[in-house]
Amino acid sequence: MTEAPVRPVRRGEIATAIDAVAVQISSSTKLNRYPAVFQAVQQLCRAGGIARPHILSFGSSSGEEAHTLSTQYFAGSPILGLEVAEDVLAQSRESYGANPDLRFEKSGVYEPEPESFDVIFAMSVLCRWPETRNMTDIAQLFPFANFEKQTAYLDSLLKPGGIMVIYNASYGFLHSRTSRHYDLIAHPRITTAGFVKRFRKDGGEDPSVAPTDCVYRKQQANERIGARGLVIRDHALKPIAVIERDIAIG
Numbered sequence: 001m002t003e004a005p006v007r008p009v010r011r012g013e014i015a016t017a018i019d020a021v022a023v024q025i026s027s028s029t030k031l032n033r034y035p036a037v038f039q040a041v042q043q044l045c046r047a048g049g050i051a052r053p054h055i056l057s058f059g060s061s062s063g064e065e066a067h068t069l070s071t072q073y074f075a076g077s078p079i080l081g082l083e084v085a086e087d088v089l090a091q092s093r094e095s096y097g098a099n100p101d102l103r104f105e106k107s108g109v110y111e112p113e114p115e116s117f118d119v120i121f122a123m124s125v126l127c128r129w130p131e132t133r134n135m136t137d138i139a140q141l142f143p144f145a146n147f148e149k150q151t152a153y154l155d156s157l158l159k160p161g162g163i164m165v166i167y168n169a170s171y172g173f174l175h176s177r178t179s180r181h182y183d184l185i186a187h188p189r190i191t192t193a194g195f196v197k198r199f200r201k202d203g204g205e206d207p208s209v210a211p212t213d214c215v216y217r218k219q220q221a222n223e224r225i226g227a228r229g230l231v232i233r234d235h236a237l238k239p240i241a242v243i244e245r246d247i248a249i250g
């Protein structure tokens with residue numbers, strides 16, 4: 001079967017967060033919520049020679065994630081929190097706004113520069129949880145097309161060579177068209193992609209094993225190997241395997 005060509009998406013075509021619905025409704029968060037992932041990404045940045053990565057905390061809620069990253073993992077890094085809900089956005093500014101490395105803005109209103117981040121954390125935001133816990137089909141509640149739009153938007157903000165983390169998501173990033181120019185990072189510290197139930201592209205329940213993929217690296221232009229192959233990199237960003245993308249995503 002011939003695969004549809006991947007057409008590069010121009011910036012003007014990308015849905016910004018404002019015309020996409022707010023995804024996750026709950027704003028629950030806490031300090032240092034994902035230590036294994038944060039440590040792994042810290043190590044990946046060192047391996048990539050990025051001393052003070054520019055970081056986006058997408059769905060920053062009341063700011064604990066951005067604060068944790070700034071104070072425990074990425075001292076001196078400029079960190080932007082983008083949040084759609086006004087009440088928690090205000091809380092984040094009040095609690096952590098005095099830190100000069102942190103900035104909190106309204107998602108969909110504030111437009112970051114394209115390809116301006118080295119790392120994007122989209123943690124517990126590209127999902128509907130806990131509503132989907134007992135659902136067998138989420139096509140109406142949270143269609144894959146919405147997930148696809150959000151991931152394309154985040155991709156537009158990430159530098160080539162940058163790290164995308166999509167944890168606790170209702171869909172697998174590797175199912176998206178955007179992921180075709182991403183490598184998968186297999187890091188020994190990361191043994192789960194979160195507790196949120198994942199669904200297939202058609203919205204149906206996915207009975208396969210619990211997913212562990214959640215950290216990806218955006219390819220540089222000269223690293224493209226075609227849409228069918230998936231490069232797997234280790235904790236030092238070294239390519240360790242190339243597999244058929246279709247096999248990897250099932």
Ligand SMILES: C[S@@+](CC[C@H](N)C(=O)[O-])C[C@H]1O[C@@H](n2cnc3c(N)ncnc32)[C@H](O)[C@@H]1O
Nearest residue numbers: 022023024027029059061083084085107123124
């Ligand atoms: C469960 S909290 C996660 C907070 C933090 N990332 C964490 O993992 O602890 C999800 C947050 O994402 C926000 N959110 C949902 N859709 C969003 C969008 N399109 N842009 C930015 N934030 C969004 C929600 O308002 C909510 O505060």
